[in-house]
Amino acid sequence: MSSTSEVSAARYGKDKIRVFRIVREANIQHVVEYNVCALLEGDIDTSYTQADNSVIVATDSIKNITYFFAKTSPHILDPEKFALHLGTFFVSKYAHVHKAFITVEQLRWARIAVDGTPHPHAFWRDGDDKRITSVEVDATAGKDKLVGKVTSGISDLLVLKSSGSAFENFYKDEFTTLVPASDRILSTAVDLSYTFAPIALTPPADEKKLDFAVPVDVPGNGVPAGGLVGGPWDGPGVAARARKVTLDVFATDESASVQATLYKMAQQLIAQNTHIASVTYSLPNKHYIPVDMRYLGIDNLTPANAEVFAPVAAPSGLITATVTRIQQ
Numbered sequence: 001m002s003s004t005s006e007v008s009a010a011r012y013g014k015d016k017i018r019v020f021r022i023v024r025e026a027n028i029q030h031v032v033e034y035n036v037c038a039l040l041e042g043d044i045d046t047s048y049t050q051a052d053n054s055v056i057v058a059t060d061s062i063k064n065i066t067y068f069f070a071k072t073s074p075h076i077l078d079p080e081k082f083a084l085h086l087g088t089f090f091v092s093k094y095a096h097v098h099k100a101f102i103t104v105e106q107l108r109w110a111r112i113a114v115d116g117t118p119h120p121h122a123f124w125r126d127g128d129d130k131r132i133t134s135v136e137v138d139a140t141a142g143k144d145k146l147v148g149k150v151t152s153g154i155s156d157l158l159v160l161k162s163s164g165s166a167f168e169n170f171y172k173d174e175f176t177t178l179v180p181a182s183d184r185i186l187s188t189a190v191d192l193s194y195t196f197a198p199i200a201l202t203p204p205a206d207e208k209k210l211d212f213a214v215p216v217d218v219p220g221n222g223v224p225a226g227g228l229v230g231g232p233w234d235g236p237g238v239a240a241r242a243r244k245v246t247l248d249v250f251a252t253d254e255s256a257s258v259q260a261t262l263y264k265m266a267q268q269l270i271a272q273n274t275h276i277a278s279v280t281y282s283l284p285n286k287h288y289i290p291v292d293m294r295y296l297g298i299d300n301l302t303p304a305n306a307e308v309f310a311p312v313a314a315p316s317g318l319i320t321a322t323v324t325r326i327q328q
């Protein structure tokens with residue numbers, strides 16, 4: 001039977017690989033907790049079209065390799081480098097695998113401060129936000145010409161301010177019921193992601209040794225010469241600055257709208273991180289509605305007297321934008 005359809009895209013692997021790793025030093029221990037997704041692309045169409053399992057590296061093996069790298073990779077504490085290392089291995093080891101997609105979601109474990117001193121091996125979950133990195137290792141130009149594409153960010157960073165936010169002078173027509181607010185609650189769960197300029201990766205000289213050659217910048221990838229902050233893969237540094245600038249701008253901006261505050265966050269993030277090409281923010285506007293108590297003769301509606309609010313789960317606004325560096 002002649003076929004009227006074909007596989008036009010295929011990618012498979014293991015999702016939600018939960019990894020916790022301890023790195024022990026003499027007087028201090030470091031821990032990370034990751035949820036890893038490792039997906040592969042390549043010459044795998046026959047596994048779909050002809051039930052040809054010979055091209056399938058089992059997702060169980062992909063899981064085992066992820067744990068093996070969690071044990072052996074010198075980059076385990078740095079999610080960008082760890083993901084690049086793992087992805088480089090898949091495309092280097094398997095001839096028919098041309099791309100690896102590794103996503104690492106990092107959960108927070110901060111040191112407990114005992115009388116102000118960070119404890120060497122006791123930690124607490126100091127926030128529900130996650131640090132996320134998505135790495136593509138692309139070997140389509142050749143196994144010796146690997147390109148790493150990295151997008152990282154933060155999700156679920158829940159914030160609220162009880163003042164310092166207004167929303168006025170918006171478009172008005174017959175559908176408008178919203179009352180302009182000069183002082184309102186602003187709350188959002190920040191999702192943000194930023195894209196690094198792509199880099200060339202040198203494949204490991206000896207795949208069994210699993211050493212990771214230091215990535216070098218791709219010529220013409222838009223990275224300003226000598227302009228890298230803390231080296232090309234200072235992923236942890238960028239993530240810390242992104243979190244700080246987001247929280248600082250959120251707190252201190254006299255917000256005219258979610259849109260205007262978003263733009264200020266993005267502008268500063270790009271200004272502070274010279275190898276970030278663009279940043280995307282996604283900000284739900286989580287509404288808090290003052291409770292109408294007029295039936296009790298109580299004013300809880302006029303701005304100065306609005307003190308009791310009903311947090312509204314849905315609907316929420318949703319404000320998104322991508323802000324991109326202008327190449328000078």
Ligand SMILES: O=c1[nH]c(=O)c2[nH]c(=O)[nH]c2[nH]1
Nearest residue numbers: 167178256257258259285317
């Ligand atoms: O900051 C805001 N941006 C909007 O686009 C919007 N729309 C709305 O109803 N309230 C708000 N607030």
